[in-house]
Amino acid sequence: MSTLTLNRLLTGFTVQLLLGLSFLMIAGQSFAQVTSASGNSSVAMLVANRVNSFTITWHVQSTTDRYSSQAVVANAATPIILAGAITPSGNSYSESFQVSGAQVQAWLDAGLNAVVIRRHFTTVGGRFGSGVNADVIFRLTSSGLRSTRELNLFAVQRMQLSFANQTNLIVVDPAEELKAFLDVNYSGSGVLEGTWQVAEPGSTEGLPMYRTLRLIKQTLNAAQQSRIQSPLLPTDRPGKYLLRFCLVDREQTPTGGNDFNCPDPNRVVEAAYQVLAKTGTAVVEIRISPDKGDLNPSSELSWTPVVGTVVYQLQIFQQLGEQPPIFVAGMLLPQHPQHAVLSKLVNEKLMEGKVYQWRINALNPQGQVIGQSPLANFIYTME
């Protein structure tokens, strides 16, 4: 382990300066003590197929300035030195590290599946050994792709945000029902916590201002991958919208998220969509009656007219569980009148006591749908 390829980005000059200042302060600090020390890393995993660049933020509570000897990999048989001594000021101190893939592979070959990077903080004037350890644990894996299979601890390894067109960008009509999909790849099983946030016209022209659409906490227990659907996204105004999903990892960011910033910029996926303006070519909503209750062979179905219609298309579906509705029967009807009873042919295809859904489409001479009603449930009865 003598050929570590670790590079500490904190400049040597800065360290020397801080060390010099700390030595000047030693004499007057004999009764101070460090009460707590901890660290958070921007990554939880080190991979063997690339250079791992990450930042550890050390949090230290003490009544005076504090001092740390070298940062080491503490769980190796012989502690491995990663970085030199520091004397940070303030309660938080960010330190950047780079660990080569070859080094991670060497650790794996030596039988280490995790490394603990430790700093021992003590007061500048304190007695040796009287301080507090701050440990940060990193899991090791041979590649990012393999991580979902190699690690059994719950951890989100990869996220993708997309729309129905399988990309993270889409153009939609006004008031169109739009949802996005979050594909999550993870190891182990656990609870995914995060927020769906959107920035809307009014802010996306300048500085995007996000608001939370929904907070989710969902158990992920399928094998290594899950697809999560977003809430219904706003599409009522023309313009540009930005969508993001912010992952909240309580181990990395205990305080969770807020709406101005995702808690961890490395654990956010983003998408955008543009809503077109409402034009005269939009599909008109048709109101139908009855929109609930029982229907029998003599029930009259009626609907509101749509200008330009030459044929109304009556459709009947059956909803089976989570599957899309299955088409059961239908009728093509002339533009007048806007009411009908179910035909003998349709009645033959319906079963008494079953729940169905019906709707009306308005078709123009080219067969295009220029009007549509929502689906309405009904129970079919013979009487």
Added chain:
Amino acid sequence: MFRSGKNIKHIFMVTLVMVAGDVYGAETLELSFQQQLQQKELLNLSVEIGGYDVTSFAEFGDSVAKVAISTELPEGEYLASVIAFYADGEVQTLAEQEITIHPQPSTRWQYNSTLNTSSRIDEEQDASFKGIESHNTNGAIDANISHTSQNLQLTANLQSVYDANSENNNNGDEWAVANYQAGLKHSGDYGSAGIYAGNTPIEMENMLFSSYQRRGVTAQLHNSDQTLQGTFFNVISDTTNAYDNNLVTADDSSEETSGGLLSFNPLADYPERLLLGFGYVDGEGTTAGSGFTVYDPNTVYGGSSWNTTVDSLWMNRSLWIHMEYAKSDFDSDGIGQGEGEQNDEAYKLLLNVNSNGDLPSLALDYWTLSVQHQNVGENFYSIANLGLAGDIEANRLTLSGNKSGLAFTVELLRQENNVDNDPMRATLSIDYSGLDLNYTPTISSDQNIWSLLGAPSFYSYIHYTDSAQSDGDALLVGFDVDNENREYSVGATFSNTSWSWGFSHTQTDINDQSQAVIQNLVEIYTPQPDSENDLTSLQLSWYPSPRFSLSPSLQWSTFDESSTDNEYETFNLGIDTRIQLIPEKLLFTLNYFLARNDNSFGDPQFLDSELNNYTGTFQLIWKAYQARTNWPGLDLFLNGSYGRQQDKVIHDDFENWQINLGFNLYWAGNRD
């Protein structure tokens, strides 16, 4: 079959023409009776095409029915029949005929575009806006065109967006192409063949492909009776929205993926009895792309994979048997790094029985039982399905059904990894069981209490997950896994003509029984504290008139860790309002959102935190000119946003707002 009754928007239409068989463009369909009408009391004569009763457009002669529908029907193959209903209950099919409707020669196009230009007229005097132009233009176009001759069909579509404030775009470019495709398809007696450039989805879900759509070139073909179908493609491996590169072919061979799929029905008379499928994919790419966040976005993985599938349907689709076997040679630790390509295999067996066909529905309206076994080797990968779970054996049983509006799903799942029993790897077992219930009673909202509450729909579920690593594996891998997760949820929605509302509550309990792991006197694994998580939601939508709607929503979450006494509480409240001050002329929208995050820590050395966020946007729109087909419309608008972040502990208060004035020019048209 009229596309199974789905919307027929965006499908080529033709005028129903025919006398029988192939149809290109007549006005009337004539169906000659193959049987004579019987000499008894006739109740009704009906004509059906593709599942639709078209009797309203039919005229009946002594031995023929003529149908003239005043709209075009989608191209495709349909079963047309004439049916007689007699007073004694007998039903007689007088004529039955397969008809094929071909596209009518035509050129059609349509587009919808918008250009939104605004200027920031006021803002918080804060450094936040430094570097952000005060003028912004964004817009989008959605266009498609098609030309159809007798056998040829040329299509093109494009979805593109522009934003001068490119910092808002994921890729930093002002232009981005969400989706595009250009295609040429030829149909004839042999079947059809088409070639497409652009975004083409591979409509296949198996171990090789999943939700796979990339830019590239795709060829698709099938024979006349569709018993042989093939798709071949060469695509760019990673997802992209770029407008100036990687449009059709990859700029680099390490970003390219090729492959193909074939499906074949060898039994012509019983095509559903046996369907064979073959797939192959070979390529290199990363796990990243637009919309992805990953640990190592630059590592290139790659290799080849193939699979074969067998599907068999019996008892009028009540029994479905599916088998899949796949192999791969794949470099999963990065090409040029570590190990080279390694081969491995995967297989899947699925048995599905249901009451949709010949099997009885018993006492239920319908039911489905599915049993699945899947085994994916540690080194099996596909470049077109990089998220596939691997090194895992999974057994799943699902039973679902419905009775009078009460739907249920029972699911049992057992997964175990380390399929090769590698002594150097830990073995994790995950057992899951769940019961989901949904109840939607068919109730008239005019009845009693439902007229007050709205038509109801209820749901509830219980999910239980037990994850455990084999004893002794903790020291091997440096961590322990032994936890139970219980999730309970109830909820309801109520809808009425002018409003709807709903609530839900979910409780998640996690009990961690894992042990700490010590290595060289250092604790390298610390068990997680037990926790209870409660999430309550309430939402309401009220639309008393077409001119006004109000939609408040509320979420309240608490997360308590028992052993640490850490408590996290989140409270979100949002309100959306939309008002037509002057109908179709002056519109006002406003949304406001409050989030409160309170965290308290059991360790007194950590400071509690209390963070409040307030955000809101508004927009006032004056519709100066309403768009008509092929004529632009113009909206003038004033909009803005407000945000405030308040840290109550350290007394930090940050505020930000902006107001924009602008116009939106939009233009839509078509030629049909």
